[in-house]
Amino acid sequence: MPASKPVIRVRGLVTRFGSQTVHDGLDLDVRRGEVLGVVGGSGTGKSVLLKTIIGLNRPAAGRIEVLGDDTAGLDDAGRIRLQARWGVLFQDGALFSSMTVAENIMVPLKEHTRLDPLTIAEVARIKIAMTGLPPSAGAKYPSELSGGMRKRAGLARALALDPEILFLDEPTAGLDPIGAAAFDELIGNLQRSLGLTVFMVTHDLDSLRAICDRIAVLIDRRIVVDTLDALRLLDHPWIREYFQGPRGRAALDAGAGPSGIGA
Ligand SMILES: Nc1ncnc2c1ncn2[C@@H]1O[C@H](COP(=O)(O)OP(=O)(O)OP(=O)(O)O)[C@@H](O)[C@H]1O
Numbered sequence: 649m650p651a652s653k654p655v656i657r658v659r660g661l662v663t664r665f666g667s668q669t670v671h672d673g674l675d676l677d678v679r680r681g682e683v684l685g686v687v688g689g690s691g692t693g694k695s696v697l698l699k700t701i702i703g704l705n706r707p708a709a710g711r712i713e714v715l716g717d718d719t720a721g722l723d724d725a726g727r728i729r730l731q732a733r734w735g736v737l738f739q740d741g742a743l744f745s746s747m748t749v750a751e752n753i754m755v756p757l758k759e760h761t762r763l764d765p766l767t768i769a770e771v772a773r774i775k776i777a778m779t780g781l782p783p784s785a786g787a788k789y790p791s792e793l794s795g796g797m798r799k800r801a802g803l804a805r806a807l808a809l810d811p812e813i814l815f816l817d818e819p820t821a822g823l824d825p826i827g828a829a830a831f832d833e834l835i836g837n838l839q840r841s842l843g844l845t846v847f848m849v850t851h852d853l854d855s856l857r858a859i860c861d862r863i864a865v866l867i868d869r870r871i872v873v874d875t876l877d878a879l880r881l882l883d884h885p886w887i888r889e890y891f892q893g894p895r896g897r898a899a900l901d902a903g904a905g906p907s908g909i910g911a
Pocket residue numbers: 665670688689690691692693694695696697
């Protein structure tokens with residue numbers, strides 16, 4: 649794929665639930681290797697956008713291309729092949745509670761590869777180590793882990809198939825500030841070392857500053873996307889309140905932006 653072609657390309661997206669229109673002609677390009685933070689007021693359709701891009705929600709209109717494939721035009725086999733090229737971490741980790749962490753990580757490997765059981769177990773061990781969990785976490789059930797460890801386990805499962813794109817839905821929600829900062833650092837390190845493209849829905853201003861190259865703001869059922877510094881200058885009431893309010897200023901003035909690829 650040429651470097652200029654976006655990894656995710658959304659055009660004219662319309663999403664409706666009954667009479668409620670959540671997205672109305674939304675356009676978005678996500679560039680290869682960037683960390684895109686998706687923000688917006690509560691109920692503006694951030695999670696629905698993520699779910700629509702990964703095919704869990706059917707749009708009313710519009711076109712979504714992921715890694716060059718028009719997602720609406722895929723047959724079952726094509727969809728399964730594409731799904732193997734992304735990983736998703738939902739807010740609560742979405743782990744299977746009846747399986748150990750290692751077994752959770754093995755699920756996509758068993759579904760999408762023909763690796764032998766010993767290799768699958770070895771890959772699970774590697775993913776556990778990559779996400780900063782102790783080796784002993786592999787044999788534990790999700791209920792035996794802290795919230796932060798559960799997120800790491802969910803991340804390990806999302807990375808099981810060495811995806812090109814990582815979708816994160818509020819990855820630091822529910823973590824204390826130290827846990828959240830450590831998780832941001834982990835995502836940033838993994839993104840750089842693995843060359844991931846990251847689509848991250850978040851409310852966390854610290855995460856935006858720490859690891860996002862660009863920010864997509866859901867406003868008026870569409871998206872405005874730019875660097876943090878450029879967005880902060882925009883004269884829109886929600887953006888002003890979000891970035892220039894006391895919490896925004898405290899978080900964003902605490903340090904410079906990431907040294908990522910920028911706009
Ligand atoms: N399956 C569904 N059926 C009907 N309405 C839905 C469904 N999923 C989402 N919605 C509605 O779509 C809107 C956008 O929801 P979404 O979860 O994307 O918001 P969000 O921006 O992620 O909000 P928050 O920041 O509060 O999590 C909301 O009004 C929600 O009630």
